[in-house]
Amino acid sequence: MGAAGAVEASTDGPAGERRQLINVAYRLLGSLAESEDAVQEAYARWYALPRSRQDEIASPGAWLTTVTGRICLDVLGSARARRERYVGAWLPDPLPDRAEWDHGQGTDLADQMVLDESVTMAFLVVLESMTPAERVAFVLHDVFRYPFAEIADVLGRTPAACKQLAASARRRVRVARASVTAAGQADVVRHVKEAWESKDIAALVGLLAPTAVMTADGGGMVGTALRPVEGGARIAQYMVAIAARAPGLELLERSVNGVPGLVAQRAGVVLTVASFDVTDGRVTRIWAVRNPEKLRPWLRAGLGPVPG
Structure with a gap:
């Protein structure tokens, strides 16, 4: 894994972090609508900060990722109850190739999404089997290469505990490795x-x-x-x-x-x-x-x- 971690850091300030945040959120939630909502909420919290507080934050991108991760963690926690009421099986949203997106539905998202092995349906379905904390720790570390010290801020746990969560998640993922070209x-x-x-x-x-x-x-x-x-x-x-x-x-x-x-x-x-x-x-x-x-x-x- 880790290909999604290649999403380039933006030089356009907080607004330029949207692509990275959307990619993180989709892999955490498996839902385009929920991912957009989570990222929108993270930006709303950023712009609600006093300018003096914004200036104190050395890395707006890291701050936005932390907040987006916490929002996704909350969504994952409530999603389990919602999916118990879902009629039939729940599957992640399928993603078209960029050129195939409907021009009236999510053209901007088409430009944002990075399609790699971490968004295959097989991989996303395995992520669904994880606890919310495992999923966050694994996606942020193994896919996006965030250090456990930063993931600890998202999960409210020690870096060592986050490392254990990622290791547990990794064992689940091994059975979903790509088997053919x-x-x-x-x-x-x-x-x-x-x-x-x-x-x-x-x-x-x-x-x-x-x-x-x-x-x-x-x-x-x-x-x-x-x-x-x-x-x-x-x-x-x-x-x-x-x-x-x-x-x-x-x-x-x-x-x-x-x-x-x-x-x-x-x-x-x-x-x-x-x-x-x-x-x-x-x-x-x-x-x-x-x-x-x-x-x-x-x-x-x-x-x-x-x-x-």
Whole structure:
């Protein structure tokens, strides 16, 4: 990890820290709307400070990161209760490639987001399994390279305790390491697309690991499986049944959170964004986001060429 830590420090003062803060917040929260709210709140607190207090702060960027981290920590704490009331499975917001964002929805965010291995759906789902404190310690240290002394200010714990939290989180992440190259995953995803379009159950079963799991997020707003579908054969049958019930459905190969995925649209409207985890040439996990609120940046995903 650590690629996101390459987000360059700004020379434009506090306002120029937005890109870094948005990237931190999204990795902590997995929600674009909540990330924007957290960063907005951090800036509101900065500008509410007296000018004399602002002048005393040697690094506004570090101050804003600390405050954003604390806000995200609070959000993570309350999110668990909210997600218990969520209809079906909750998945992080899927991110389009920068060129694919809808021009009316988050164009500024498209320019801010850094797509690397720390925003893949597989990685974000593992982050969801952590405690809020583990997630903050791990993301700030392992992804963004903040020292534990600064993370201690965010969590209100000792640097040694923060180091232990990050180590615990790191053990969880080891099982979610990238297992194939982007090119290798693209080949598998393309074959899945072709088999799905042709409603070829046997081909799909061959592309799916016997222990594969598909998780869908409809948020109670659209019809979808409320519980994970387990087993390659069951997933293949489910996918073909969906295709049979949705005439005119078009599948597009698109970058999803920086890796090859699929977008399903009908009449130009994006209905589903699917992410994949591939191991040894077979799909082990599928994450299908159908909640329309999470698909707003994808409204124009059917336009333009397939990313090469």
